[in-house]
Amino acid sequence: MLKLKNRFLSNKKHILQLIGSCIFSIFIFSACEKDDFCLDNPVTPKLVIRFYDNFNRDITKRVDRLSIFLENAADSIIKQQNTDSIAIPLNPANFLNNTTKEITFIFRTEDEKIANTEKEAKLKIAYIPQEDYVSRSCGFRIIFNEVTLETIESAWIKELNTKDLTTINNQNAAHIQIFH
Amino acid sequence: MQHISKYFISIGLLFFVFQTNSQEEVKDSIAKNSIQRVDSIIYKEPYGLRIGVDISKPILHQFNNKYNGLEFVTDYRISKRLYVAAEFGFEEEKSNEDFTNSTASGNYARIGVNYNQFNNWLDMNNELFIGFRYGYARFKQTLHSYTPNVTDAQNGIYFPIEEVFIDETTEGLNAHWLELVIGVKVEVYHNLFLSLSGAYKIIVNTKDPEGFTSLFSPGFNRIFESNTGFGFNYSISYLIPLKKK
Numbered sequence: 001m002l003k004l005k006n007r008f009l010s011n012k013k014h015i016l017q018l019i020g021s022c023i024f025s026i027f028i029f030s031a032c033e034k035d036d037f038c039l040d041n042p043v044t045p046k047l048v049i050r051f052y053d054n055f056n057r058d059i060t061k062r063v064d065r066l067s068i069f070l071e072n073a074a075d076s077i078i079k080q081q082n083t084d085s086i087a088i089p090l091n092p093a094n095f096l097n098n099t100t101k102e103i104t105f106i107f108r109t110e111d112e113k114i115a116n117t118e119k120e121a122k123l124k125i126a127y128i129p130q131e132d133y134v135s136r137s138c139g140f141r142i143i144f145n146e147v148t149l150e151t152i153e154s155a156w157i158k159e160l161n162t163k164d165l166t167t168i169n170n171q172n173a174a175h176i177q178i179f180h
Numbered sequence: 181m182q183h184i185s186k187y188f189i190s191i192g193l194l195f196f197v198f199q200t201n202s203q204e205e206v207k208d209s210i211a212k213n214s215i216q217r218v219d220s221i222i223y224k225e226p227y228g229l230r231i232g233v234d235i236s237k238p239i240l241h242q243f244n245n246k247y248n249g250l251e252f253v254t255d256y257r258i259s260k261r262l263y264v265a266a267e268f269g270f271e272e273e274k275s276n277e278d279f280t281n282s283t284a285s286g287n288y289a290r291i292g293v294n295y296n297q298f299n300n301w302l303d304m305n306n307e308l309f310i311g312f313r314y315g316y317a318r319f320k321q322t323l324h325s326y327t328p329n330v331t332d333a334q335n336g337i338y339f340p341i342e343e344v345f346i347d348e349t350t351e352g353l354n355a356h357w358l359e360l361v362i363g364v365k366v367e368v369y370h371n372l373f374l375s376l377s378g379a380y381k382i383i384v385n386t387k388d389p390e391g392f393t394s395l396f397s398p399g400f401n402r403i404f405e406s407n408t409g410f411g412f413n414y415s416i417s418y419l420i421p422l423k424k425k
Contacts, residue, residue: 043329091339133392139279139329
């Protein structure tokens with residue numbers, strides 16, 4: 001009888017130890033919660049553009065010394081880069097009004113070796129910015145709805161492909177393909 | 181000369197030891213009648229309603245002006261080891277995050293059981309318990325202000341954005357959760373108990389404000405992204421003894 005009781009007691013002790021260690025491990029493993037740091041970068045998506053060869057449309061083609069400006073602005077967003085892929089920010093101003101925002105970008109390219117070969121293209125983009133909640137550490141981001149594109153001046157851009165671009169809410173793939 | 185002798189006599193008296201025995205010698209009746217070995221003294225444990233208050237919350241309020249709260253605790257003993265326990269109260273907390281500032285406030289209740297696994301000596305009533313709770317809170321949350329996150333670690337911010345002050349309150353929010361509680365209770369004075377416990381909590385369901393989320397729920401504490409949370413309790417309570425068993 002006593003033996004049985006002892007065995008029962010030690011069994012119970014076992015269970016309690018198990019529960020205790022379970023709680024302890026929960027405390028240990030959840031000490032660092034992922035929402036303490038915002039790991040998304042950037043949180044607000046940018047407009048991603050890829051440049052392709054106009055003749056061989058499956059192959060990306062570098063743009064020589066590409067600079068991107070905002071129309072009527074002094075600061076360049078991108079300055080003289082040789083690249084086939086860029087990400088540019090969109091202006092989120094007036095995102096509370098739910099109105100269409102229009103901005104015009106100037107894409108300037110020039111030959112690396114020859115002087116005064118600057119060619120400019122103007123691209124007007126219209127969208128409705130809207131806030132979107134992400135998480136405690138990242139806060140709200142801005143997404144861009146009803147995106148439309150218009151080429152105002154295309155000295156070097158032959159064609160645009162926006163596929164079925166309507167909303168910019170991630171940067172997983174290029175939003176615009178430019179053939180040149 | 182007289183003073184000196186007085187001094188020595190006093191010293192002598194100071195170290196004089198009387199050996200006394202204030203307890204009567206116990207006559208071991210069992211040893212004499214060794215045939216009858218039944219323990220005639222059975223200690224009866226008190227059963228009753230224990231009510232108290234969480235004293236950590238007002239203290240926390242003194243040091244942290246973003247927090248305010250009050251909690252009443254109660255439990256009722258139903259068997260040797262099992263207690264039905266409940267807590268109810270009010271909490272308010274301001275969450276100042278990197279990109280949002282909000283305040284949640286409201287009332288809550290928790291109900292469940294405590295299982296005491298401590299083997300007490302005779303007349304002691306201490307507890308080392310494991311418990312389980314179901315919690316429910318009704319609250320409102322106000323989003324005071326937020327700054328849309330347009331930061332870019334590599335390139336900086338090209339289009340700066342200003343903080344938006346809206347003070348938007350959403351009423352009628354709620355949260356349901358489950359808790360695993362572990363703690364100790366010590367009887368510090370007759371029928372007066374101090375209790376310290378910690379809880380690991382898991383959200384079952386929440387009603388969040390539209391386009392935002394509940395960052396804090398009264399009774400639950402800060403809601404982490406994984407829908408889990410922690411809480412602790414330091415309470416003082418009084419046992420109203422109703423019967424002895």
